[in-house]
Amino acid sequence: MGWGSESRPVEWHEPPTPDGAGALRRAFGRNLTAYGFLCAALICFALFSWYPMVREVVLSFQQNNFVDPGVWVGFDNFRTVIADPAFRSAWLNTAAFSGLALVIGYAVPFVLAVVLNELKHAKAYLRFVVYLPVMLPPAVAVLLFKWFYDPGAGLFNQALDVVHIPPLSWLDSTSTALISLVIVSTWMNLGTGTLIYLAALQSIPGDLYESAELDGAGLFRRVWHVTIPQTKLILLVMLLLQIVATMQVFIEPYLLTGGGPENATVTVAYLMYQYAFNFGDFGGGSALGLMLMIVLLVFSTVYLRVSREEDAR
Amino acid sequence: MTTTRRGLSLLLVAGLGLVAASCGSDDGNKPAAGGASDGPVTITVGCEPPKSNPKEREAWEADVATFQKAHPNITVQGKDAFPCINPDTFQAKLAGGTQEDLFYVYYTDVRKIIEKKQAADISQYVGTVGAVKDLRPDVMGVFKDGDKTYGLPRNNYNMGLVYNRKLFTQAGLDPANPPKTWEEVRDAAKKIAALGPGYVGYGEYSAGNTGGWHFAAELYARGGSMVSDDGKTAAFNSDEGKAVLENLKKMRWDDNSMGTKQLLQWEDLMRMMGGGKLGMMVGAPDVVQSVNNDFKGKFDDYGVTAVPESDGKSSLSGGDGYMFNPKASPEKIKAGLQWLEFHELTPGKGQFDYARSKEQGRPVGLPIPDLYGTSAPGNEITALRKQYATVPVDNFAPYVAAQGNITNKLEPPKAQELYAVLDVAMSAVLTRKDADINKFLSDAEGKANKILAKNT
Numbered sequence: 001m002g003w004g005s006e007s008r009p010v011e012w013h014e015p016p017t018p019d020g021a022g023a024l025r026r027a028f029g030r031n032l033t034a035y036g037f038l039c040a041a042l043i044c045f046a047l048f049s050w051y052p053m054v055r056e057v058v059l060s061f062q063q064n065n066f067v068d069p070g071v072w073v074g075f076d077n078f079r080t081v082i083a084d085p086a087f088r089s090a091w092l093n094t095a096a097f098s099g100l101a102l103v104i105g106y107a108v109p110f111v112l113a114v115v116l117n118e119l120k121h122a123k124a125y126l127r128f129v130v131y132l133p134v135m136l137p138p139a140v141a142v143l144l145f146k147w148f149y150d151p152g153a154g155l156f157n158q159a160l161d162v163v164h165i166p167p168l169s170w171l172d173s174t175s176t177a178l179i180s181l182v183i184v185s186t187w188m189n190l191g192t193g194t195l196i197y198l199a200a201l202q203s204i205p206g207d208l209y210e211s212a213e214l215d216g217a218g219l220f221r222r223v224w225h226v227t228i229p230q231t232k233l234i235l236l237v238m239l240l241l242q243i244v245a246t247m248q249v250f251i252e253p254y255l256l257t258g259g260g261p262e263n264a265t266v267t268v269a270y271l272m273y274q275y276a277f278n279f280g281d282f283g284g285g286s287a288l289g290l291m292l293m294i295v296l297l298v299f300s301t302v303y304l305r306v307s308r309e310e311d312a313r
Numbered sequence: 314m315t316t317t318r319r320g321l322s323l324l325l326v327a328g329l330g331l332v333a334a335s336c337g338s339d340d341g342n343k344p345a346a347g348g349a350s351d352g353p354v355t356i357t358v359g360c361e362p363p364k365s366n367p368k369e370r371e372a373w374e375a376d377v378a379t380f381q382k383a384h385p386n387i388t389v390q391g392k393d394a395f396p397c398i399n400p401d402t403f404q405a406k407l408a409g410g411t412q413e414d415l416f417y418v419y420y421t422d423v424r425k426i427i428e429k430k431q432a433a434d435i436s437q438y439v440g441t442v443g444a445v446k447d448l449r450p451d452v453m454g455v456f457k458d459g460d461k462t463y464g465l466p467r468n469n470y471n472m473g474l475v476y477n478r479k480l481f482t483q484a485g486l487d488p489a490n491p492p493k494t495w496e497e498v499r500d501a502a503k504k505i506a507a508l509g510p511g512y513v514g515y516g517e518y519s520a521g522n523t524g525g526w527h528f529a530a531e532l533y534a535r536g537g538s539m540v541s542d543d544g545k546t547a548a549f550n551s552d553e554g555k556a557v558l559e560n561l562k563k564m565r566w567d568d569n570s571m572g573t574k575q576l577l578q579w580e581d582l583m584r585m586m587g588g589g590k591l592g593m594m595v596g597a598p599d600v601v602q603s604v605n606n607d608f609k610g611k612f613d614d615y616g617v618t619a620v621p622e623s624d625g626k627s628s629l630s631g632g633d634g635y636m637f638n639p640k641a642s643p644e645k646i647k648a649g650l651q652w653l654e655f656h657e658l659t660p661g662k663g664q665f666d667y668a669r670s671k672e673q674g675r676p677v678g679l680p681i682p683d684l685y686g687t688s689a690p691g692n693e694i695t696a697l698r699k700q701y702a703t704v705p706v707d708n709f710a711p712y713v714a715a716q717g718n719i720t721n722k723l724e725p726p727k728a729q730e731l732y733a734v735l736d737v738a739m740s741a742v743l744t745r746k747d748a749d750i751n752k753f754l755s756d757a758e759g760k761a762n763k764i765l766a767k768n769t
Contacts, residue, residue: 065407065429065430065431066404066407066408066431067407067430067431067639067640068430080767083763084763085760085763086733150573150574151573151574152510152511152572152573152574153510153511169573169744171576172573172574172575172576172743172744173744173745174744174745256576257520257576258520258521258522258523258576258578258736259520259521259733259736260519260520260524260576260736260737260740260744261519261520261575261576261740261741261743261744261745262737262740262741262744262745263737274733276404277400277401277404278400278522278729278733279425279727279729279730279733280400280403280404280422280425280426280429280729282404
């Protein structure tokens with residue numbers, strides 16, 4: 001359905017004939033509405049996605065005060081941000097966040113989806129409950145957790161107290177701050193992941209499970225031998241999307257920890273924000289953004305290949 | 314494959330086209346040349362009070378009408394926003410050509426804006442503002458770079474110690490006699506924290522660059538400096554710097570008077586102060602104003618004194634003012650200066666129209682702004698403030714009394730970068746009992762030296 005298939009009926013080497021031109025006109029007229037929609041989408045993408053990306057690349061090689069024309073500085077901005085002591089911490093924290101988010105944020109929705117799929121009663125209600133956090137604006141959800149994590153009167157430490165477990169410092173400790181952010185992120189995004197997995201699970205033919213049950217397979221074996229192989233591609237796609245999303249983590253450190261304690265939650269996106277908006281150094285911020293974009297491009301390329309394979313299936 | 318390539322080429326061309334278009338668009342924003350000095354001129358001015366603040370908005374509109382009547386060729390177009398400046402949009406507004414002709418700035422950002430040449434040099438026009446000769450030199454110094462001037466002040470204050478008088482009374486302390494030494498602060502904080510769960514004796518920032526900012530305030534008050542005299546190296550790894558962190562560490566871990574929740578940012582302490590469970594924090598009188606206006610506190614419950622042990626030393630200054638769009642024409646700059654002189658710098662007019670403020674039920678009596686010190690306009694403003702006072706001025710008496718012997722000290726160069734570095738040390742002492750202060754200060758010094766050496 002791409003451009004190629006639409007234009008293929010008109011051969012390049014053919015001289016234009018009244019009939020050929022008419023066919024082209026007819027084909028164009030037939031698809032006018034589609035082209036209209038396509039143009040609107042293209043303009044939006046060009047203005048709000050592609051143009052900022054190109055501008056970011058340009059800015060990363062410039063010193064720009066947005067008053068005079070930018071001065072080309074080669075790789076100076078890159079050298080500056082790489083020499084920043086927070087640079088290493090930011091990448092390590094981002095990698096750790098993504099890793100932890102994979103372990104927790106990737107597995108939990110899948111397990112939940114499997115459990116929801118197996119339930120016989122209250123399925124719709126539980127699905128709604130699981131999806132509920134997605135409906136909260138992210139800032140509200142994050143601020144809610146700020147209260148949960150309060151070391152004194154916070155909900156989590158109150159709960160730990162009930163079961164006689166010593167309170168934790170949560171966001172205030174270098175050892176628990178990052179994992180605390182992962183928990184928030186997982187909770188906020190749980191619903192979407194679970195629903196996607198559920199949709200994938202429901203597309204698995206029921207007779208596969210019936211056959212497995214007839215062969216005496218329990219829940220675990222059914223999941224292992226039927227569910228996972230049947231949802232392999234969607235699992236892979238979700239994995240890549242999860243990596244791309246979690247590597248851009250910003251709102252959680254911005255609202256909950258301000259990058260602390262001791263830079264333990266400074267992420268690449270947060271550092272980028274610091275450079276651009278707090279230090280007024282858009283060149284440095286853009287250089288960091290470009291580095292992150294290149295890393296994400298690798299994952300995005302893999303994602304595109306995987307989705308193409310899925311389409312081909 | 315051909316299709317993909319063709320699509321990518323199209324995208325690339327579209328992207329490059331957009332870049333070219335954006336580069337070309339600068340020409341349209343060049344200042345209009347010439348123009349008669351008494352010809353019609355329209356200026357856009359930032360920080361018009363928002364409609365959600367009806368009393369201040371009404372006063373602003375009345376002032377605009379009065380000013381335009383006196384200057385029929387000038388049209389003032391206010392641009393409302395709350396807060397008045399948002400660092401997140403500052404650069405974007407400048408790049409997009411929507412920055413006001415007179416834009417509002419905090420002192421913190423002035424140096425950075427001058428360095429990046431993002432404000433117009435108004436040196437050749439500022440002489441027309443008669444009030445400038447009476448302004449405090451340190452206040453005017455904020456907007457100067459060498460012999461060039463880039464803006465005018467609207468508000469000025471220095472840091473003190475804000476305290477909750479009600480909690481002082483509850484804890485058996487005398488609110489009329491606030492702490493003068495850090496030992497007294499420790500003692501008072503312990504008593505307030507002992508009032509019960511949730512009470513915090515002394516609150517401190519340690520995240521989002523606010524920790525470094527307060528470190529600087531406490532360092533100055535002890536006689537220390539953030540940078541060397543030439544501004545090229547860090548100077549906070551000193552006895553005074555260590556004393557700041559040692560003191561916080563003792564209050565946090567030995568006295569347990571700072572609460573358990575740390576990594577606090579600006580709004581957190583405001584909320585705690587407004588909620589009535591925080592005893593003390595470093596801050597200027599504008600904190601009381603914010604707590605009263607936006608965080609449900611009451612003027613009567615708060616007092617301000619000088620930062621302990623700052624007598625004969627310095628205090629970190631803060632404030633705000635206006636700078637001019639670098640693309641503003643000379644006519645706009647001249648008109649803008651006339652507006653600023655009328656609205657921000659004339660006793661009895663604009664922001665100093667205390668008779669009107671009292672009539673509107675707005676707070677009068679806070680010892681800020683202090684733009685003129687003890688020069689004639691300064692004394693006039695002080696007298697007007699006293700005449701129309703609506704807030705308990707005695708609550709600020711200790712702060713006012715100390716001013717004569719405290720020097721205002723500006724923020725260091727590359728302030729935000731240095732504050733970000735010092736957030737690490739501040740958060741470490743407040744979240745880790747075994748934090749090695751010497752190591753953290755030494756690490757911060759190394760990082761700060763790199764930042765100061767960086768030529769951006």
